[in-house]
Each structure stands twice: as C-alpha cells, then as structure tokens.
Amino acid sequence: MARKPSPFVCSSCGAPTHKWAGRCGACGEWNTIMTARPAAGERREAAPVIALSDVGEDEFSRIATGIAEFDMVTGGGIVPGSVILVGGDPGIGKSTLALQVANSFRTFYFSGEESPAQIRHRAERLGVDTGRISVSTVTSVEEIIAAAESARPDCVVVDSVQTLYFSEVPGYAGSVSQIREATSRLVDMAKRSGIPVILIGHITKDGAIAGPKLLEHLVDTVLYFEGDFSKDYRVLRAFKNRYGSVNEIGLFRMEEKGLVEVKDKNSLFLNPYLSSSPGNAVSASLEGSRIILFEVQSLVSFTSFSNPRRMADGFDLNRLILLVAVLEKHGLLKLGTFDVFINVAGGFRITETASDLAVAMSIASSLKSREIPPSTGFVGEIALSGEVRHVAQGHRRIQEFARSGFERIVLPRGGMDEARRAGFAGEVVEVGTIAQAMDRLF
Template sequence: MAGKVKSLYVCSECGYETAKWLGKCPSCGEWNTLNEEIRETTKSGVVKPEKRMSSSYSKPLRINEISTDDEQRYFTGSKELDRVLGGGIVKGSLVLLGGDPGIGKSTILLQICNHLGRMLKILYISGEESRRQIKLRAMRLNVDSDNLYVLTETDVEVAAEYIRSEKPDLVMIDSIQTMNFTELSSSPGSVTQVRECTNILMRTAKTLDIPVIIVGHVNKDGAIAGPKVLEHIVDAVLYFEGDKQMSYRILRAVKNRYGSTNEIGVFSMGDRGLSEVENPSLMLLSGRPKNVSGTCVACVMEGSRPILAEIQGLATTTGFGNPRRMSTGFDYNRMSLLLAVLEKRAGFYFANLDTYINVVGGLRLDEPAADLAVSMALVSSLKDIVIPDDMLAFGEIGLAGEIRSVSHAEERVKEAARLGFKKCIVPKHNLDSIKLSKDLNINVIGVSTVREAFGAICS
C-alpha cells in the first residue's frame, strides 16, 4: 500500500521537527531556520527504520578488558595535517572536512591517497564528479596509486554495503551533501538526509574499525551546511580557512576527540596541489614594508608552536559623520575595546578618525596576547612613528590600561630571536619566567602600562 505524503518543517541548525512553520525554532532559538520537507510515511505513520547492522560492540566489556595493543594511526604524509589531527588518522574515526568551494578539500584528499595508497587500500566515493573528472584531477596532482578505488555513487546504503563487502583501510566521501538515503523522500542535502547519511557512515566506521573522511560544504555564514548535530556525530571537525584567491590555506580543528583543537596547519596552493609550509612565521612576515608607520609584529601561540604575524593599522581623518571601524583577522569588538582604552588611559584619540586593522596573510588572531601589537600599530599610524623592523610585542591589555601577563612567554621570545628580532616588548610580570641563553641576541623589555609600551619604541 502506498505511503502517505506528509509535510514537515525541520530546523537546519538542530533538526527540530514541527508540523507548521515557525519564525523561531523552539529548540535552539534560531530565527528563519525551519525549512519544509516532504516525507512519505508508511501505514503505521512513521518512516521505515533502517535495518539494524550487527555490531561487535553489542556486548558490554570491562574497560580493563579492552585491548589497545593494535591501536595505530595512519600518517598522511603531511606533517601539517598530522599535527592538526593529533598525530594521524585514528582507525574507526569519522572526520568531517569543511571549507569554502575551491579552497582545496578534494585536493588534499587525493594527496592523502597518493601517500597512504602505497600501503593501504583506499575507497574514494564521489557524488559530485565522474570517474573521468577524478582521474584528470589525479593526473594533475601526480596521484597514480594502484590501491586507490573510485566509486561514483550517491546512495549511502549502496556505499555502506560496498564498504562492508570490500573492507578498505580508508574511506573518503565527497561530499555528504550529495549522499541520499532512499528510505527518506526528502531531497539530498536536506537536514534529515545529511543527518541520516552521516549516522549510517558512522555506524559503518565504528563497526568495521575503518576511518572515514567526509567532505562537508559550508553555507553563506561559513558554517558547515546541514544540522548542527552533524558536528556532534563525527569525531573530528576540520575547517579550511583563507581566501581562495590567495595561495595560503590554514587548516584548523574545531573539534578533535583524539588530539588538541589549538593546532593549525598552513598550506600553500600551487599548480601541483597543496604543499605544507613548515615555517609559517617566515611566510606571514614575507614582504614586510620598510620604514612605514602603522605596522607591528605580534607573536601568538597556535597550539604548541609560536607564530609571528604582521599586524597593520591605519588611522585617517573620516569623511563621514560617524567614523568607520573595520577589522580583518582580528575581532571587531576587541578592537573597539582597545580604542576605548587608548583614549581613556593613554590619551590617544581616535573619535574622529577612520580606523582599520588588518592581519597579513589571512591569519585570524583570537588570542588576547595580540592586544599590545594591535594597539602599537594603531598609535604608530596615528602619530606617524615608525616601529623598528626588528621589534615585536605581545601582551594582553586590561580596561585599566595595564599590560597583563600571557602564557608561553619564553617560547615566544625564543621564536622571535630565531627569526632575527633584536627587541621584544613583553608584560613586566613575564620577565621572571623568561630564561634565555646567552647566545640569543635579543633585548627583552618589560612594560606594565600602555604608555610604557609606546615609550619603549623610541628607547
């Protein structure tokens, strides 16, 4: 007997379902996220459930009985990617890779295949490209592994059955928005389809102990398209950041059950694919202008390694009734706070000036340790005073104008000395924790207020 067609409204953020449209989702509180979906139900009024798969985890075991002797990680051949993943791909893990179109998601997957294909059997499932298109891209990237198998399929049940029968060592899905679960009548890419397809792949990966990498598209806000629960299902969520018009790409983990979420990987896009940048500081500081005001170097910590980045500030007379404020790579609200502190505590007035902040290289600075460098770049532009090329600064600025201590001060200073900097302005409270060897030719200056930091420029 034919099923009954039923219309539902599903929240694109949390997956909440309701029979009528609402402006605000009652579950997550987001506005304008309820989208209509058409479903075909059975006579009982519910969608037929998926057949249960036998699982080796059905029997409970004592935690001391669970063996990890055969636990290993697959090294991808890219140190930057392995760093972000926490040391490599874990067996049985489900990794979600997101990013803007054309930023390099499919490219890095094929490059992984070229390295791991020497030892492992890899299944590449594509719902967007034909076999010939994938072959042409593989030829451009010099990928010619005999252990790489390509399957063009959009039915997730067919893909899962092939995985169970062939048992590859690694599976890649490009992309999850093109996969379709035939038991649901909604179109591919919808909230329900994405959620159910990911669930099937997750159970397959955990049951067979096969790692699966899923490509996810992003929406106009930069978040992965589909329900937010998608990020809760997977074990790791990786984001590609950066402007696709530029050659540099930054890979960041926003969730990782098997490693840190503070690490980043830096890549450069070329004709032969993505190449890793082993020294991001040199890349970010390349092409620095000489003897120009409004630029200062900051040192931030990305996971376990310090990274030097150039911060540019510009303050100019406004042509409007209200001055403009613009920030690229630095939090806009944080910039407004620093401007207020500079006016109230240090006497530098930006009330009638357009103010701009830019972090060179596409890097985004979220650490408060960049406050001092941002402020010095703005004041340098305001007073037209050139900050020496061999000077950098780091420190958090409080609302009273004080410079507060930051973590890993010694590692930051050593990285600056290694790259040839001669003078480093640091919080005064960090001086006791910095112990440098005599061969490091760098002058460390401790400051306690914003005014002291600007006075150190000319000293």
C-alpha cells in the same frame, strides 16, 4: 484499548504524527518527519557490557597519512573506524586534500560531484598513485556501504555528503533528513568495520557545514579548511576532535602540484622584507602547540564622518574598540576624530589578547606617523587600566622572536629575566603601561 502508535515522528523534536508532512507541526522544522521505529518489544536480549580494562588497546592505533600537517591536526593520524568531516568554502581544495590523504591508503573514493575522468586528471596533477585509489560516482549510501564492506578498503572518501542519497528516508539528496541519516549510516559502517571514512561537506553562507548541526555530533572529527583565495595558503583547523586537541592548525600552500606543507610557518604571515612603515607591528600568536609570528597593520586617518569608523580584518572588532578607548584614556591619544582600520597581514586571524600591545602600538604608530623600529616584536595583554600584562607561554613566544632574528622585544614589566631565560640576546624594552610603551618607542 491500546492506542495505535503514530507511524511518523519528527527527528528534530521527537513529536509523533499520524501523517507525513514537509514541516513538523510541533517545532516548525522542515523535512524532519520520518518513519517511526517500531515499538520496542517486551523482552530483549541484554546488551553486552564489558569492563573498561578489558577493552583492547589496538583499536586505537592511528594510521599516519605521512602528510605531517594533516596528522598534526587530527592528533597523530587517522583512527581506524573514525569519521572525519572536512568542511570548507567551494573551491578551497577539499577534494585535493582528500585525494592527497587518500594516497596514503588503498582508498575507495566516492564522488557525487565529479566524473572519474576529472578525478583521474586531478590525481595525475597531484602525483597521486592512481593504482591504489578506486573511484565511483555512486551516491547511494547503501551501495557505498555494501561496496566498502565487501572489498574492505583502508579508507573511504565521500565527496560530498550533500550528494548522498538514502532510499529509506524521504526527501531529496542534500536535504536535512537525507544528510543526517546517510551520515549516521556511514558512521555505523565505520564503527562496525573499522574502516575510516572521510566526509567532505560544503559550507553554507553563514559558515556552518551545510546540513544539520547534528552532523557535527555524529562524526568523530570536524575539520575546517580555510584560506584566502587571493593568496595561495590554506589553513586546516580542527573544530571538534574526539581523538586529539582542537587547538592545532595545519598550514599548506596550494600549488600546481597540490597542497604543499609549509615548513617555515612564519613565512606565510610575516612579510620577509618587514617594512618599517608607520602602523606596522609584529606579535606572536599561540596556535595549538606552535607559535606563529605575524604582522598587524593599522591605518589611522582623519574622518569626515561624525561617527569615526572602526574596522578590523583578522581581529575582533569589539576588542579593537576597547583598545582604542584604552589608548584615548590612558595613552592620551585623540582618536575621536580619526577612522581606525586594522588588518592582519596574510589573512591571519588573531584570537588571543597576547597581541593587544602590538595592535595598540601599531595604532599609535599610524596616528603619530612614526614608525616602530624595524625588527621589533611585541608581547603583552592590555588591561582596561592601561597596564601591560604578562601572557600565557610568553617564554615560547620570546624564543620564536629569538629564533627569527628579532633585535628588540617589548615586554611587560619583569620580562627581562624571562627573555634572557628564553635565550633572547637583543634589546629588551620593559613597559608597565601603554603610556610608557609609547614614551619608549616614539
């Protein structure tokens, strides 16, 4: 006799079970037991398959939102039928961004977090066309999908994914199974109808978009909206993008009238009155297709602890420890009795080794209490041997220094030719090792 199939299954590990439980006995995950799909029938119609060359191209035409920074991060605008997940800390401006993007379309805005009056109030403050945007506080996925499919708006915004509810799945709104199932229904709707969906998601304490990691696999694009609350700038980063690069960043400033695109991106991370106090050095970072200049600040102070402290804000701590070791060994700096603190101005985050030379020289400058001459830029990676090495796209970094009116750049050996080719007319200091760099600067 054939065994009766189990009516429930764990959505995480796939283990079948005969009764529903809050926790899967096989993998230990919570809220993952759901109703099993009916067993497959013996005969099914063959799935339609078409030649790749017969697939229409127009399905991929992007819709530019007119917000240049957003379009840049998404790879040229919103692709019809795509689902974009926007994550960010509470209050960072996710709803503001969504509303501003929505302004470019006839949008249905579903908000489980705010009342229509609150949304209208914000829309008026942002100068959004309130006639084109329709709002609803419905959180039932079925109703959202039905509304979108019958009225066919140009875009659907769901604020936020944590408030969605899908009646066929057990669990409260915001639970893992609810979020996952609701999202997959919306993805399904988007693909069928071609209506793009913007989903807003909260970020948990450990930095992941709340809900299962699986959410990131379900959607086409994952954007993170971040920034520093003490400053008014915001950075939009692509974490995943099926339709474009994930290296681009979008820069905004949060103002009374909403998010304003930043035209001169260096103004955010570079102090316009570049102080030439000891410990400050400027470098150039490659962010997607752009070069951004920023200032590194170091403070080296005598320690009263037996274990000197190393702290880094905006820079990898392990890289800092490594650079300190290289400075001790090959630069002959006695840092063992000093605390070393690094901060990257404006809350910028260094992700490249191309800024090593700037970081190392800012540490040396602070230790020696000797300032780096004003208007000096650094480009170079530091090897464990103390050697200063060339970096990727050095040419473009030098061009950016030239464009920003820098008078002096410190480059790896052989950098003079590159600097002249990049149109830099100022003084070029070529250094082969960090010891040479310190000789030339201090």
